[in-house]
Amino acid sequence: xxxxxxxxxxxxxxxxxxxxxxxxxxxxxxxxxxxxxxxxxxxxxxxxxxxxxxxxxxxxxxxxxxxxxxxxxxxxxxxxxxxxxxxxxxxxxxxxxxxxxxxxxxxxxxxxxxxxxxxxxxxxxxxxxxxxxxxxxxxxxxxxxxxxxxxxxxxxxxxxxxxxxxxxxxxxxxxxxxxxxxxxxxxxxxxxxxxxxxxxxxxxxxxxxxxxxxxxxxxxxxxxxxxxxxxxxxxxxxxxxxxxxxxxxxxxxxxxxxxxxxxxxxxxxxxxxxxxxxxxxxxx
Amino acid sequence: xxxxxxxxxxxxxxxxxxxxxxxxxxxxxxxxxxxxxxxxxxxxxxxxxxxxxxxxxxxxxxxxxxxxxxxxxxxxxxxxxxxxxxxxxxxxxxxxxxxxxxxxxxxxxxxxxxxxxxxxxxxxxxxxxxxxxxxxxxxxxxxxxxxxxxxxxxxxxxxxxxxxxxxxxxxxxxxxxxxxxxxxxxxxxxxxxxxxxxxxxxxxxxxxxxxxxxxxxxxxxxxxxxxxxxxxxxxxxxxxxxxxxxxxxxxxxxxxxxxxxxxxxxxxxxxxxxxxxxxxxxxxxxxxxxxxxxxxxxxxxxxxxxxxxxxxxxxxxxxxxxxxxxxxxxxxxxxxxxxxx
Numbered sequence: 055x056x057x058x059x060x061x062x063x064x065x066x067x068x069x070x071x072x073x074x075x076x077x078x079x080x081x082x083x084x085x086x087x088x089x090x091x092x093x094x095x096x097x098x099x100x101x102x103x104x105x106x107x108x109x110x111x112x113x114x115x116x117x118x119x120x121x122x123x124x125x126x127x128x129x130x131x132x133x134x135x136x137x138x139x140x141x142x143x144x145x146x147x148x149x150x151x152x153x154x155x156x157x158x159x160x161x162x163x164x165x166x167x168x169x170x171x172x173x174x175x176x177x178x179x180x181x182x183x184x185x186x187x188x189x190x191x192x193x194x195x196x197x198x199x200x201x202x203x204x205x206x207x208x209x210x211x212x213x214x215x216x217x218x219x220x221x222x223x224x225x226x227x228x229x230x231x232x233x234x235x236x237x238x239x240x241x242x243x244x245x246x247x248x249x250x251x252x253x254x255x256x257x258x259x260x261x262x263x264x265x266x267x268x269x270x271x272x273x274x275x276x277x278x279x280x281x282x283x284x285x286x287x288x289x290x291x292x293x294x295x296x297x298x299x300x301x302x303x304x305x306x307x308x309x310x311x312x313x314x315x316x317x318x319x320x321x322x323x324x325x326x327x328x329x330x331x332x333x334x335x336x337x338x
Numbered sequence: 339x340x341x342x343x344x345x346x347x348x349x350x351x352x353x354x355x356x357x358x359x360x361x362x363x364x365x366x367x368x369x370x371x372x373x374x375x376x377x378x379x380x381x382x383x384x385x386x387x388x389x390x391x392x393x394x395x396x397x398x399x400x401x402x403x404x405x406x407x408x409x410x411x412x413x414x415x416x417x418x419x420x421x422x423x424x425x426x427x428x429x430x431x432x433x434x435x436x437x438x439x440x441x442x443x444x445x446x447x448x449x450x451x452x453x454x455x456x457x458x459x460x461x462x463x464x465x466x467x468x469x470x471x472x473x474x475x476x477x478x479x480x481x482x483x484x485x486x487x488x489x490x491x492x493x494x495x496x497x498x499x500x501x502x503x504x505x506x507x508x509x510x511x512x513x514x515x516x517x518x519x520x521x522x523x524x525x526x527x528x529x530x531x532x533x534x535x536x537x538x539x540x541x542x543x544x545x546x547x548x549x550x551x552x553x554x555x556x557x558x559x560x561x562x563x564x565x566x567x568x569x570x571x572x573x574x575x576x577x578x579x580x581x582x583x584x585x586x587x588x589x590x591x592x593x594x595x596x597x598x599x600x601x602x603x604x605x606x607x608x609x610x611x612x613x614x615x616x617x618x619x620x621x622x623x624x625x626x627x628x629x630x631x632x633x634x635x636x637x638x639x640x641x642x643x644x645x646x647x648x649x650x651x652x653x654x655x656x657x658x659x660x661x662x663x664x665x666x667x668x669x670x671x672x673x674x675x676x677x678x679x
Contacts, residue, residue: 069476069495071528073535079474080505080536086458097455101441104452108443108484173437177500180403181456182428337407 091184098191103198115161116203120154124210131274140215147211147218148228148301149273154207155200155236156268156293160260162196162240166247167256179335186332189244193237200236204229220306228303231316235296238320241327248334267293292319356381356508356539357402361411364397371397373563374411379541379556381416381507384534386554387543388665394563395543396436399510402541403433415508432506436513438493439500442486446477446496449485450503457504471499475529491522498529508539515549527553547665559668566668574664581633581656583619583640588650590614599647603640607667615652620667 089097106112127150132139166189169175178188208216208225218225243260250256270287271294277285288294295315302309357379364372372394379385389395400406402413404424412419418426433439440449450468459467472481475495485493494514501509511530515523530553534540544550550557551571559567559574567574583604587596593610596617601608606620619640621633637656644651 069525071525072474073528073532075474076529076532077536079470080502080533080538086460086463086504089456089458093458094456097452100455101444101452104448105441105443108445172442173435173439174441176400176403176405176433176435177439177453178456179405180428180431180433181453182425183456 089183091187094183094187095190095194098188099194100191102191102195106195106198112161113199113202115158116199117206119158120151120203120207121210123154123157124150124207124214127274128214135275143211143214143216144218145301146274147207147216148304149271149297151204151207151211151229152232152293152297152300153268153273155203155232156239156296157264158199158203159196159236159240160243160257160264161199162192163243163245163247163250163256163260164253165192165196166244167250167253170248185336186328189241189328189331189335192244193240196240197233197237200233201229204232218304218306220304224304224306228300231303231313232296232300235316235320238323241324241331244331245327245334248331267291272297292316295319354381355379355414355417356383357385357413357415357541359398359402359411359413362398362401362408362413363410364394364401364406365409370563372401372408375558375560375563375565377558377565379539381539382534382537383555384530384540384542384553386550386557387541387560388545388547388550388557389543389560390545390669393560395560396512397563398560399433399512399541399543403431403510404428405433430507431510432501432504432508433510434494434497434501434512434514436516438485438497440485440493440497443484445482445484446472446488447481449496450500453500453503467503471503475499489522490518491525494518494522494526495529498526502533502538505536506538508541509533511540511542513543513545516545523549559665561669567664577664581621581637583621583637584655584657585617585619585641585644585651586613586653587615587617588652592649593617595647596644596649599643599649600640603643604636609666621656 124147128139128143128146131146132142136142136145175188208229220228242263243256246256246259250259270284271291272288273293277288277294280288292315295312298309298312299316302312355378357377359375359377362372362375362377363370375394375398377385377398387395387398397406401408402415402420404420404427407421412421414420415427416430418430420427440446441452444452447468450471451464454464454467455461469478469481472478475498477492477496477499480488480492485496488496498511498514501511514530515526518526527549530540530542540553542550542553554571556570557568557574558565567577569577583600585596585600587593593614597608597610600617600619604619604621608617608619610617621636621640634656637654641651641654
């Protein structure tokens with residue numbers, strides 16, 4: 055087996071086939087054991103990180119977009135809603151963080167969809183590995199992107215005068231809850247990524263879902279001034295509870311109701327859409 | 339590793355067939371892409387699946403590789419049912435699809451390490467295995483470049499390297515040379531031969547008859563989702579006729595007449611070549627006896643008939659029918675059958 059390394063290494067243009075070299079690499083010295091579910095998932099996560107390394111432009115949507123959102127809404131609504139932008143920022147920042155991150159979860163669906171069009175997906179699907187690991191890998195890479203987005207928004211917020219009472223721990227806990235929920239929520243997009251034919255339709259459906267889900271919530275204002283029917287929706291919207299939970303954590307508090315909602319809806323998203331995703335993944 | 343059998347488990351030796359399918363069906367909407375295919379692929383050989391675009395080759399391969407669920411019939415890979423034991427099948431097969439099954443954003447090295455890790459190699463072993471394969475496939479210098487900057491031939495080599503990373507028992511090559519230049523195509527053929535001599539079974543789909551002729555020990559010809567002929571390349575040629583007469587005329591204007599004369603004299607199928615003065619006619623010799631001599635006699639008679647009809651022949655040759663002729667004859671026959679039905 056060690057003879058393989060003695061082979062000459064021809065340049066691309068002068069590659070000549072040598073049956074001996076090939077024979078040598080055809081007999082691997084050790085047949086490895088099957089990769090564990092964790093190792094396979096982490097390896098796919100590594101792939102997502104490599105893609106960020108090679109195509110850094112894709113970090114644009116987790117940097118420029120959140121900065122734009124934060125600046126836009128702080129100055130747009132700040133004066134009118136809270137009297138001053140700095141005061142409004144204390145209320146808005148956790149909400150705008152949730153909104154931006156939830157908005158960028160849709161890129162998961164687009165990434166899945168683009169991969170399917172290329173042949174590499176076929177290779178992954180013929181591997182003897184834990185089936186969901188491909189999908190979990192996407193989500194692990196995305197969790198990194200969500201964290202980057204959170205930190206960017208936090209940076210902008212701090213520069214503009216955001217002073218959370220919860221301190222470092224409270225803010226870290228808030229970001230942790232947000233990233234964990236987004237991980238669970240992204241299963242919606244892995245499903246659509248597999249279900250829909252084109253990148254454009256994934257984009258379209260994402261907008262249809264995300265706009266009402268994020269705007270019809272307590273991100274911008276206290277829902278008590280809304281009409282009753284709208285309040286009813288805002289109250290059951292998991293995003294409202296996520297905003298509530300993150301806002302309280304960053305303010306140094308703890309809201310059991312909101313946290314329970316976040317936990318239960320996160321589990322539901324994972325179970326329902328994770329199952330649907332895997333059904334589609336296996337059936338394609 | 340002298341014997342291809344020593345790495346196999348007992349169950350695999352029991353099943354000498356790498357692939358067995360019975361009545362395999364896949365329906366997309368109203369189209370029966372695969373319409374009742376029976377295949378028996380002996381282990382350790384190259385099996386060619388030959389057919390035009392849209393014949394159902396890729397669909398059949400995708401079902402066998404557990405990428406698509408069959409709508410009917412059953413398929414076994416080394417005795418394991420593709421629907422009931424997909425993981426057992428996946429452990430034994432590898433697929434090189436029609437489109438490069440590698441990640442274009444990643445480098446060649448990263449692609450192979452990724453795959454090695456997924457197949458259970460630890461970090462160091464994965465890197466060693468990846469470097470070994472890159473060297474064997476002449477990709478060491480390109481190891482650090484993104485695959486999207488590779489040439490077609492390099493990409494295909496990386497793809498095959500990825501497919502044999504864990505030395506599969508069965509390798510699916512779906513049109514491995516489509517779109518490659520002749521040099522790269524020859525390299526792929528050499529690689530396929532080396533892989534098979536190591537004991538791996540290869541199922542090769544192709545549109546090119548000479549490719550199937552050169553590599554495969556058995557061939558199934560598929561058209562519109564059905565197997566229309568199966569056998570060794572020699573069987574297929576013999577089933578169509580003992581030989582073929584290739585004729586070149588002086589005057590292209592006489593070709594229609596020549597076609598008629600040849601078809602009447604030989605009683606078989608005449609193919610008009612792309613060259614406006616060339617025709618090829620099959621010589622059908624039925625029954626036993628010295629078929630070569632009878633073929634020659636019939637060919638001579640046909641040339642005589644052409645001379646009598648006042649058609650000037652510049653050049654002629656007598657040969658075995660090429661698989662192209664076999665293929666055209668077979669697909670034509672099914673068209674005729676449909677017309678009569």
